[in-house]
Amino acid sequence: MTLTRILIASALTGALALAATAQESNPAVDARQGQFQVMALNIGVLGNMARGNTDYDAETAQAAANNLLAVSQIDQRFHWPVGTDNASIEGTRALPAIWEEGSRVIEIWGEFGAGAEGLAAVAGDGLDAMRAALGPVGAACGSCHDDYRAPAN
């Protein structure tokens, strides 16, 4: 009886420990991933207009562009602590190259900022202007994913 109880208890403790490991998250990783989701959501608003899936609306487009510009102005220093690359921890696709000598991530983040600024300047000026200005923003995203994000799984 006692033995059974001990076994059950230890099994439960083991399961709890396992669950804790699986759920262990890094606040910096959470923050940067959340930031990218905010970007994707707002790019989606504009991208769907650009693709003709939704009607262009100047005010909505301007709001989304403003959000992208705001994200581009968040100082990134707290989002990328050393040791949060995909070789060190689970749950990230951030490649070690981000932190290595010759890394272009800061420069590319600047390109995103310039793109977002250009987009926010014209997003309310009509579909064609917005669509043209969305290109450089997407290019900056792709440029970073190209060298600094691992393929999924």
Add this chain to the structure above:
Amino acid sequence: MRGFVRFVVILGLVAGAAGLWLTRPVHITDTDIAGLTGDPAAGEAVFWAAGCASCHSADDAEGADRLILSGGQAFPSEFGTFRAPNISSDATHGIGDWTLAQFLTALQNGISPEGQHYYPAFPYTAYRLAERQDLADLYAFMQTLPASDTPSEPHDVGFPFSIRRAVGAWNALHLRDDFAVEDDLSAEAERGRYLAEALAHCGECHTPRNALGGLDLANWLGGAPDPSGRGTIPNVTPGAIGWSEGEIAAYLNDGFTPDFDVAGGHMRSVILNMAELTEADRAAIAAYLLSVPDMP
């Protein structure tokens, strides 16, 4: 006993001769293509569909620099690291002095003008399915591109893969003249199949390979390990993608997934090519992808 030895020797000679015959470089001659001439304007679309710039332009080339085919990009594999050569119009370092027959021999048979086998990192295995008229147009277009005097870099391939002649045996096993997807397709999906299989060579990355590095046709577009050793190149069969035809076509144009993530890695460069195609051709590729048999 003497008779048996002689028998074995003759058998060996026959096998050797058969091997030499099987692995011989096969050339397309001027006579084979008499009357074929290319139209450079039509060749531009072939150029983008065939994805030449993705591998043969300099690493990270953007905009007009993607038309400078100076080579140099490295392609790691389990057989060694391949380096894309200079295929610009430079007569010394590129392919500017090639005849159309030499160009077609390279693209469809994987044989250089000097009679050397190319490694199948170069997708002649796919281009072999292309219409010769399209490739003649491509030839004409590529003559109009800038010359680069950057010398081609050697491949870093160890023994035994360094024996080029062995590629002849590989070709005997793997070259095919049929499409991978042979099901009845709509006219649109057939056009997409031609673009995806013969020109864009999607299968080269999205289809897993066997121990010899040949495409595992039974798992066509079923996804494969990334040759960089990190991550997986996705399964792009219909059930696995789960995107509509419109979403696939739009992704090939602007690089945004349906949830507005942005393609990275080599696919980013592929999308820059696909964005140069007509909307109808992108829709055709999407229609084809949705007609491919599902792979788990």
